[in-house]
Amino acid sequence: MSAYTQCFYRCFGWSASSANNPITNHDQPKICLDTTKMGTDAVIVKNGKRICGTGGGLANAPIAQDKAYFQVKLQSTGIFGIGVGLETAELDRVPLGEDANSWVLRHDGFIRHNKKTVYETNIKFSEGDFIGVSYDHIELNFYVNGKNIGSPVLGIRGICFPLVIC
Structure with a gap:
């Protein structure tokens, strides 16, 4: 299974067309998956996407x-997950959501959780679905x-990062 990070852009306040936006903060980093914060058997390619x-x-x-949004596109089905996690989330545990930090x-x-x-x-997920x-x-x-699935999660504490699992 592989997941393609389609839209970290809106999550952090910029878009592909931000070069034409005069109020864009050009000091923002390129948001992508971090090769230093991944499970030992995970592989991050395509410049972190x-x-x-x-x-x-x-x-x-x-x-x-205050508000963030990101989404992934499922390239194939299988075991996967998407959500948020603390920096201490157990990234080798698949599927995630079994520790207190994801x-x-x-x-x-x-x-x-x-x-x-x-x-x-x-x-029921299918290849090509977008999960936001x-x-x-x-x-x-x-x-x-x-479409919002109508299952809000409350009570998350700590500094969270976007998280993708395959």
Whole structure:
């Protein structure tokens, strides 16, 4: 399974067309998956935009603003997850959401945190689906192909990073 990080851009306040936007902060880093914050059997390629192998990867910058959104495109089905995690999330544990430091929508439709199912959805994922994540430091929401799945996660504490697992 591989996941392609489609949209870290809106998560951190810039877009592909930001060069034409005079109010864009040009000092913002390029947001991508961080090769120093990944599971030992995970592989990050395409300049930090694709993860494959087995394990998770965190983005190279935390979610440090009021509202954030990012999404991935499923290149193939299998075991995967997407969500947020602290820098101490167990990135070698697959599927994630089993430790106290990650909140993840997984391939089986479960939203998991700390070995508990927070929500059980009836979602069946397909190749090509877009899975989005919005987080505003109060509520974590997941979207499939642009539609909110209606399962908000509350009570997340700490500095969170976008997280993708394959």
